[in-house]
Amino acid sequence: MIFLTVGTQFEFDRLTKAVDDLVGQGLITETIYGQIGSGKYQPVNFDYCQTLEKDMFDKVLANSDAIISHAGMGTITMALEYNKPLLVLPRRAKYKEVVNDHQVGIARKFQELGHLLLAEDESELPAKIRELASFTPKPRVNQADKVAARVKQFLDEI
Numbered sequence: 001m002i003f004l005t006v007g008t009q010f011e012f013d014r015l016t017k018a019v020d021d022l023v024g025q026g027l028i029t030e031t032i033y034g035q036i037g038s039g040k041y042q043p044v045n046f047d048y049c050q051t052l053e054k055d056m057f058d059k060v061l062a063n064s065d066a067i068i069s070h071a072g073m074g075t076i077t078m079a080l081e082y083n084k085p086l087l088v089l090p091r092r093a094k095y096k097e098v099v100n101d102h103q104v105g106i107a108r109k110f111q112e113l114g115h116l117l118l119a120e121d122e123s124e125l126p127a128k129i130r131e132l133a134s135f136t137p138k139p140r141v142n143q144a145d146k147v148a149a150r151v152k153q154f155l156d157e158i
Contacts, residue, residue, distance in 0.1 A: 019034070024045045025082075034046055035049055035051065056103070061079075065083040066086070067086045068087045071089075071106050072103065086117065087119060088116055117131055
C-alpha cells in the first residue's frame, strides 16, 4: 500500500488529483490510501480521509510500503525514521499552495543526499512512481555536533 499524505496546514489538490488520475489511468496499480487534508478535490479512484489522528497516522505510515507526499519536513523525517521510500511533489508558491518555494529547496537537497525521490512537477510522477517501487532511501546521519558548531560560530561572530 502506498500512503498519500498532503499535510494538514494547506490544501494540496494538485497532488491529490494527479495521483487519482494516475490510478484511474492504471499507471499506479498499488493500493493507495490518502490523507488529503482540507482540499476541495475528492478522489474517485482510491480510499481516503481528510485527516488522521497522530497515532493512526503513524500506524498507516508504518504499515505502508511507500509514501507519496508534499515536501514537508515532518513527513520527510518520519519516512526516514521508518525507512520508507518517499516520493515528494513540493508545494509551489505560483499555485498559491505556500507563500514561498522552500519545499523545492528542501526536496532537492534530500534527493541529492539519497533520502527521497523528487518530482519537480506532475509530469514527472509516472516515472518517479515506477522508480519508487525499488527505491531504498539512504539513512540520515544525525549531525547535531556540526549544527551546534555552526550556531556557535555564528554567535561568536555577532
